[in-house]
Amino acid sequence: MNIAGKRVLITGGSSGIGFALAQALLARGGKVAITGRRPGVVADAVQSLRAGGGEVHGIAADIATAEGRAATLEQALAALGGLDVLINNAGGVRAGRLENTSEAELTAMIDVDLVAPILLTRSALPALRLSGDAMVVNIASGIALIGAPFYATYAAVKAGLARFGEALRRELKGEGIHVLTAYPGGTDTPMMKSNRAGPELGFSREAPSVVAEAIVEGMEAGSFEVVRGGEARAKMIALNRDDPSAVDDRFLGMKSDLEEAVRDHAAL
Template sequence: MNISGKRILITGGTSGIGYALAQALLAKGAKVAISGRRPNVVATAAQALQESGSVVHGIAADVSTPEGRAATINEAVDALGGLDILVNNAGGVRAGRLENTEEAELQAMIDVNLVGPIMLTRSAMPALRASGEAMVVNVSSGIALVGAPFYATYAAVKAGIARFGESLRRELKGEGVHVLTVYPGGTDTPMMKSNRAGPELGFSREPASAVADAIVAGMESEAFEVIRGGDTRAQMIALNRDNPAAIDERFLGLKPALEDAIKDHSAL
């Protein structure tokens, strides 16, 4: 796919991977709208992106709610004159033991990471079909491929959006809408600031710009998936498939230190 001239909506585009992706896509000549929940943050991010001379549309709306999703799609289509690519990037996390996590926090993860993208994609389908050459990009997580302790609900919703994307890709094959799933590893973003786990606990981090560049390359080649983490991640995925008990044992030794390091990890 040629990115130049494409009309693109990025949810959660005010920081982290979403913001870096907006920068990368604008550099390719795309027309971009970003969305976020806080009007002042959206306005600041859009203004910063426009400093390169690009026109960026900011949309303040909460995609975890029906009203927010309707506003997001309607404003994006109006501002861009249509929609070619939807990037479901908005997300949230609350780490910790399942029984110690508030029900409201669990529901928030389900709403923003799973329900929101599914419903937003459904709402965007008429505009995407009208494009003739469209794409949905779902940002999942490496935890969807190898589940980690204390992230049970987050792993569940991220795995759910990955299988949603795979199924939808097959549903839409031959109909002008491609679906790409992205599995970032640890990324240096505001969402990770309250996570104190480092490489020794399996949380190496790379710049958001590196993830964004990989996503753009995946979009251009119409890949099925983009998996970050290199050989280390690939080896863990293979081991988790062939000998999951070995991964269980590895995490068993890390559990006390990991639980302490992630106890404050919250970005909802």
């Protein structure tokens, strides 16, 4: 895909990977609308993005609600004059043991990480079809590829988003809409501020700009997926496929330290 002139909607675009994606796409001549739940944060993000040049619009809405999704799409189409790319980036996490995680927290992860992108994509498809050269980008997680203890529900919803994207890609093949799934590893974003796990526990962190650049390069190349984490992540994915008990044992050796490091990890 040639990004120049493309009309792009990025959910959760006021910070982190979403904000970095907006910067990278604007630099390539894209026209961008970003969403977020907090009006002040969205306004500040738009001001910062406009300082770098390009057409950018802000939408304050909660995509976890039907009203928020409807407002998001209506305002994006009005501001951009159509839609070529939908990036489902907004997400939330609550780490910890399953039995210690409240039903409200579990439901919030399911709603924002899985239900919202599915329903927003469904609503956006008519506009994307009019493009003729459109794309849906789903931001999953490396945890969708290798389930980690204390992230059971987060792993479930991100893996569900990944398989949704794969199935939808095949459903839409030949119809002018491509679907790409991105699997970021640990990224230095506000969502990760309450996570105290470091590289020794498998949480090395990349700059959002690096992750965003890789995703945009994948969009330009028409890739099926973008997996971050380099050779180490690739080896772990292969081991998880070929000898999952070895991965179980590796996590067992760090389980107590990991539980302590992520027990306060929450961004919902």
